[in-house]
Structure formats: C-alpha cells, structure tokens
Ligand SMILES: Nc1ncnc2c1ncn2[C@@H]1O[C@H](COP(=O)(O)OP(=O)(O)OP(=O)(O)O)[C@@H](O)[C@H]1O
C-alpha cells in the first residue's frame with residue numbers, strides 16, 4: 001500500500017496531519033502498536049522539519065509485509081553539514097519557531113532512535129530527502 | 137486513577153476534551169519542548185506544559201497522552217481547544233507553576249514515593 005501527502009512549509013497549523021493519517025492506516029492494518037509508535041515519532045519529526053525548515057514537501061509511505069518505508073522529500077535550503085545537523089541540540093530554528101517549543105535540535109536524533117534505517121541526502125539550495133525504514 | 141480524579145484532587149480547570157475525562161493516568165511528563173515530549177512521553181501520561189498553541193494537541197494525540205495540563209493560569213488558543221475536543225483528549229489548566237503541579241501530581245500518583 002502506498003500513501004502520499006503534501007506538506008506546506010511554514011504552516012504549523014497543519015503540522016502532524018500526515019503523521020496522524022498514516023498512524024490511523026497502520027493501526028487499521030493491525031501493525032504492532034509498538035512499531036506504530038516508533039514510526040509515528042520519526043515521521044512527525046520529519047514532517048515538522050519540512051514545516052519548520054523547508055518550503056514544501058511530499059511524504060510517500062509504503063506499507064509492506066514486514067516493513068514501513070517512508071520518504072520525505074522537500075524543496076528547501078538543504079542541510080550543508082548532515083553530521084552536524086544530526087547532533088543532539090543543534091538547531092538553526094528561528095526565534096519564533098523556538099518560542100513554540102520547536103528547535104530543541106532533537107528531531108533528527110529522535111528519528112535515528114526510532115527507525116531501523118535513516119538515510120538523509122541533501123543539496124544546499126535545492127532540498128532534502130529523508131528516508132525512514134522500520135522492519136517488524 | 138482517572139483524569140477526572142486529577143481534576144477533582146488538583147482543582148484543575150477543564151477547557152475542552154471532556155470525552156477523555158475517563159482516561160486512565162499512568163504517570164506524567166513535564167516539558168515545553170515538543171521534540172522532547174515526542175521522544176519521551178509515554179501513552180497514558182499527563183503532559184504538563186506552558187505551550188498553548190494547537191501543535192500541542194497534535195503531539196498529545198500522536199503520543200496518546202491521557203490529558204494536557206496548562207500551567208500558570210495560561211489559556212489555550214481557540215483552535216487548540218477545537219482539536220482537543222476532536223481528539224477527545226482533555227485540555228486542563230492550573231494556576232500553579234510547572235514545578236508545583238508536577239510535584240502534586242507525582243504525590244497523587246505515588247502516595248508513598
Ligand atoms: N528538511 C530540512 N531542511 C533544511 N534543514 C533541515 C531539515 N531538517 C533538519 N534541518 C536542519 O537540521 C537541524 C537539526 O534538525 P532537528 O530536527 O534535529 O532539530 P530542529 O528541527 O532544529 O529542532 P526540533 O526538531 O527539536 O524541534 C535544523 O535546525 C536545521 O538546521
């Protein structure tokens with residue numbers, strides 16, 4: 001099964017819609033609740049990163065027998081130094097975004113902790129692709 | 137213990153999400169950083185925060201928390217209450233600061249702790 005969602009950069013009021021919808025689908029498919037929880041944490045962080053840091057994005061989730069693979073691809077500024085961005089506490093979030101409680105620099109570490117495979121590739125000035133794979 | 141018991145014992149305001157007042161409470165988590173809550177709160181816990189915008193309800197719903205308590209007499213944004221209602225997750229309030237309400241909640245949940 002394949003699901004696709006659009007994510008609007010800067011629109012915090014919709015942040016989490018895709019994660020919520022994918023969560024419902026995984027539950028309906030009777031995926032182990034523990035797996036659903038992990039997928040949801042990682043996906044929410046990826047979705048919010050598009051909202052907070054990029055211009056727009058597309059989420060594609062593929063649910064197969066034994067795995068959930070999610071690709072989050074955005075058009076945005078890109079990430080110049082991925083190992084630095086992966087460090088807990090590193091954030092370039094604006095003051096406004098921080099005031100809302102985002103920008104702790106914990107999103108990428110949360111993704112890493114909750115999925116089996118995290119692949120990030122990025123081109124500065126073009127965009128970022130995040131791949132999240134969970135096996136069960 | 138149920139959310140409704142906390143409302144009574146801690147004299148909390150119920151802003152919205154009354155449908156979830158019978159949720160069982162397993163513990164609490166106090167934080168204003170959404171990624172911290174995303175990574176660390178557990179299902180069934182009560183989340184104590186000063187954030188009042190609607191994204192808290194997205195996190196609350198994805199993590200299936202029992203309820204959210206806003207501290208220091210803060211009031212939720214209108215769309216936060218709407219989403220709390222839709223999700224059936226109670227949005228509660230206290231005039232106390234996070235430290236105090238966390239302590240009282242801890243005592244209530246761990247009478248000998
Ligand atoms: N999709 C993206 N496009 C551009 N930059 C990104 C993207 N995702 C992450 N980054 C960069 O990596 C940094 C770290 O990301 P991470 O998700 O760990 O923290 P954050 O988003 O700043 O804060 P938090 O996730 O705790 O709210 C970001 O501050 C930003 O500089």
Ligand SMILES: [Mg+2]
Nearest residue numbers: 045049107108
């Ligand atoms: Mg982030």
